[in-house]
Amino acid sequence: MASKGTYAIGDVQGCFTALQALLSALGEYRELWFAGDVINRGAQSQATLAWAYDEQDALRLVLGNHDLYAISRWAGIAKAKKSDTLAALLADRRADEYFQWLRERPFLYQDVELPWLMVHAALDADWSPADAAGHAETLQQALRGKNWKAFLRRLWEAEAPHRWQDCRNEDDAQRFRVAVFTRARWVREDGYYAWTNEAPDASFLPWHQRYFAHQDEGAIVCGHWATQGLRVEERLLALDSGCVWGRQLTAARIDQHPIALTQIDCRAASLGSLLTPNQQDIAAHA
Numbered sequence: 001m002a003s004k005g006t007y008a009i010g011d012v013q014g015c016f017t018a019l020q021a022l023l024s025a026l027g028e029y030r031e032l033w034f035a036g037d038v039i040n041r042g043a044q045s046q047a048t049l050a051w052a053y054d055e056q057d058a059l060r061l062v063l064g065n066h067d068l069y070a071i072s073r074w075a076g077i078a079k080a081k082k083s084d085t086l087a088a089l090l091a092d093r094r095a096d097e098y099f100q101w102l103r104e105r106p107f108l109y110q111d112v113e114l115p116w117l118m119v120h121a122a123l124d125a126d127w128s129p130a131d132a133a134g135h136a137e138t139l140q141q142a143l144r145g146k147n148w149k150a151f152l153r154r155l156w157e158a159e160a161p162h163r164w165q166d167c168r169n170e171d172d173a174q175r176f177r178v179a180v181f182t183r184a185r186w187v188r189e190d191g192y193y194a195w196t197n198e199a200p201d202a203s204f205l206p207w208h209q210r211y212f213a214h215q216d217e218g219a220i221v222c223g224h225w226a227t228q229g230l231r232v233e234e235r236l237l238a239l240d241s242g243c244v245w246g247r248q249l250t251a252a253r254i255d256q257h258p259i260a261l262t263q264i265d266c267r268a269a270s271l272g273s274l275l276t277p278n279q280q281d282i283a284a285h286a
């Protein structure tokens with residue numbers, strides 16, 4: 001029986017043409033999960049966020065580092081960077097509506113039916129899924145609460161501590177939580193994070209390697225790590241396949257086994273040429 005699917009989609013980063021091509025390849029859907037960084041760096045952040053806002057009832061979306069930065073720009077807290085592509089979005093007459101909605105999105109999404117947890121970047125190996133949900137809830141309350149601007153200002157005032165044990169106060173703890181959920185890649189076995197694109201030395205592991213060595217529960221959908229690329233494993237769906245870098249935009253159908261992938265070639269999408277979706281079934285090996 002054919003039914004409308006639930007799909008998890010990697011980092012769009014304002015590549016709306018590629019997203020539209022992906023959606024037409026998917027056809028009807030029940031839910032779309034977005035692993036964060038829906039906007040910025042790509043050319044069409046305005047169209048992407050306007051679409052997401054209108055489609056919000058069918059969307060499950062977690063915040064990425066670029067989304068959080070864009071919210072900070074909109075709030076007048078963060079300064080512009082050269083690599084930003086947010087000008088048209090920030091000037092949109094509906095920008096307040098869009099960003100108020102984005103500000104209320106969670107850092108972690110846990111479904112009632114499907115066994116996946118979704119975050120943008122990572123989960124800490126010392127946190128059980130329930131602990132992680134609690135940390136994400138603490139952040140979401142701060143970002144939704146009436147002192148949300150003060151929360152964002154303090155967030156950017158200092159670097160995140162590299163280890164949970166090094167957090168000296170609640171501001172440090174919030175910086176650490178945000179860094180894990182939205183930026184983390186490399187971590188040492190002792191829980192010390194690098195917060196850099198590249199591993200400083202061979203003692204650093206991909207965060208998920210440490211996570212799965214410590215946590216027996218929980219399968220994770222994430223994005224953020226384009227240089228690592230697409231990974232489809234029993235407990236890991238890493239979906240940032242580098243669309244904004246001219247590689248692919250990936251959707252994974254997560255409500256059926258085996259997990260089916262649909263990909264759009266983003267170089268073709270940016271050139272506006274004929275788009276041929278590449279669909280394949282990949283067994284989520286047991």
Ligand SMILES: [Mn+2]
Binds near residue numbers: 037064066182224
């Ligand atoms: Mn990211």
